[in-house]
Amino acid sequence: MIKSRISLPAQAVLQWRALPDHGGHTEDRGGVPAQWRTVAANRPFLLFSAAMIGSSLGCAASPAPDTSAPGTGPLQGEL
Known part of the structure; x- marks a missing residue:
């Protein structure tokens, strides 16, 4: 997760x-x-909107990692 250098209330005010x-x-x-x-x-708004929609669809369409194989799940090495 990427942490912001600015707090949410400060960002909202800005x-x-x-x-x-x-x-x-x-x-x-x-x-x-x-x-x-x-x-x-x-036009700038439409281009920005298209980029955001494409990014969202690209993230949603990417396959999830296969966690069925041993050692590939979130608890690697744990029983």
């Missing part, structure tokens, strides 16, 4: 501070279809 302020928007955005068009037009 991420929250980096987000743009969207509080109290009252203008009409054109509904859900218009919002989806905005998302679909955001």
Whole structure:
């Protein structure tokens, strides 16, 4: 497991501070279809999303280690 050099609360605060302020928007955005068009037009977001989905699928599709053979399980050498 990779340990982070920054604690989760500190990371949450840093991420929250980096987000743009969207509080109290009252203008009409054109509904859900218009919002989806905005998302679909955001090429960096689509590339990032595709990479994350591919990574997740790649991890899920990789075979698990064979633990049926002696000495290959999590308790190697133990009875």
